[in-house]
Amino acid sequence: MTHPAAFGIDAGSTTCKVVAVDAAGNLVGSRLEATRPRLEEQAAALLAGLAADLGLASTPPATATGYGRQLVREAARKVTEITCHARGAFRALGHGGTLVDIGGQDAKAIRIDATGRTVDFAMNDKCAAGTGRLLEHTAARLGVAVADLGNRALAAGNEEPISSTCTVFAESEIISLIGRGADLDAIIRGLHRSLVGRIVAMARTVGLTPPLILSGGVALNPGVRAMMQEATGMTVILPPHPQLMGAYGAALLALD
Ligand code: ADP
Numbered sequence: 001m002t003h004p005a006a007f008g009i010d011a012g013s014t015t016c017k018v019v020a021v022d023a024a025g026n027l028v029g030s031r032l033e034a035t036r037p038r039l040e041e042q043a044a045a046l047l048a049g050l051a052a053d054l055g056l057a058s059t060p061p062a063t064a065t066g067y068g069r070q071l072v073r074e075a076a077r078k079v080t081e082i083t084c085h086a087r088g089a090f091r092a093l094g095h096g097g098t099l100v101d102i103g104g105q106d107a108k109a110i111r112i113d114a115t116g117r118t119v120d121f122a123m124n125d126k127c128a129a130g131t132g133r134l135l136e137h138t139a140a141r142l143g144v145a146v147a148d149l150g151n152r153a154l155a156a157g158n159e160e161p162i163s164s165t166c167t168v169f170a171e172s173e174i175i176s177l178i179g180r181g182a183d184l185d186a187i188i189r190g191l192h193r194s195l196v197g198r199i200v201a202m203a204r205t206v207g208l209t210p211p212l213i214l215s216g217g218v219a220l221n222p223g224v225r226a227m228m229q230e231a232t233g234m235t236v237i238l239p240p241h242p243q244l245m246g247a248y249g250a251a252l253l254a255l256d
Pocket of ligand 1: 011012013014015016102103104105106131132133135136146147148150216217218219220221243
């Protein structure tokens with residue numbers, strides 16, 4: 001393995017990720033865990049843990065991103081997630097497009113040109129119904145693992161439309177659908193449709209330039225991927241390790 005030269009940390013609302021890159025910008029190590037209330041200590045432990053994994057005596061230069069980035073003492077630079085996801089995805093894929101990052105509590109659309117420059121971006125951090133939180137709430141309510149939701153949505157024979165525009169009301173709607181004996185997978189499919197509708201509407205505000213690139217934890221959901229493709233008619237592309245893209249971009253910036 002080539003020597004780790006820089007770290008990036010993405011202190012997200014749902015998960016914390018750290019990534020190591022070598023001097024050429026290749027990803028050479030990572031750690032990911034659920035975000036805990038004491039982010040400052042968690043970030044320090046994660047950085048030290050990754051350094052130990054890689055046999056380093058100390059943490060190399062680090063850049064922080066994510067909603068908790070200001071709490072990361074070890075990082076000399078703090079950079080927005082827009083910049084980091086764009087940088088990470090452009091480097092990982094080698095081309096631009098419209099990048100959609102869907103995390104646990106926010107979602108962003110970023111239009112990246114052929115040189116890697118961010119041309120425009122939009123963000124939703126006000127409404128949970130357009131984020132991974134909607135899926136997490138439903139998974140908990142239905143007793144289904146978040147990682148299984150997408151395949152269940154795709155396997156559903158039919159679809160229950162979810163009309164509520166808010167996570168709390170969507171949950172009430174789901175409870176009444178269950179009470180009426182609706183098929184669970186059909187409810188899950190309807191919920192994915194509702195999330196995708198919101199995300200695509202946001203992405204359209206920055207312009208849909210092919211291909212459609214997905215990053216963030218929700219990119220791991222095959223139901224969201226398939227429905228995004230269906231809703232836009234565009235090919236959906238994933239960088240390797242989509243959930244690590246913010247931290248990867250941060251690590252690349254720490255190399256600069
Ligand atoms: P943030 O950076 O905002 O803290 P992430 O980018 O890690 O959040 O995304 C978290 C979301 O990713 C969760 O709300 C969940 O919906 C989704 N997710 C995480 N792991 C998986 C998985 N294995 N399969 C499908 N979805 C996942």
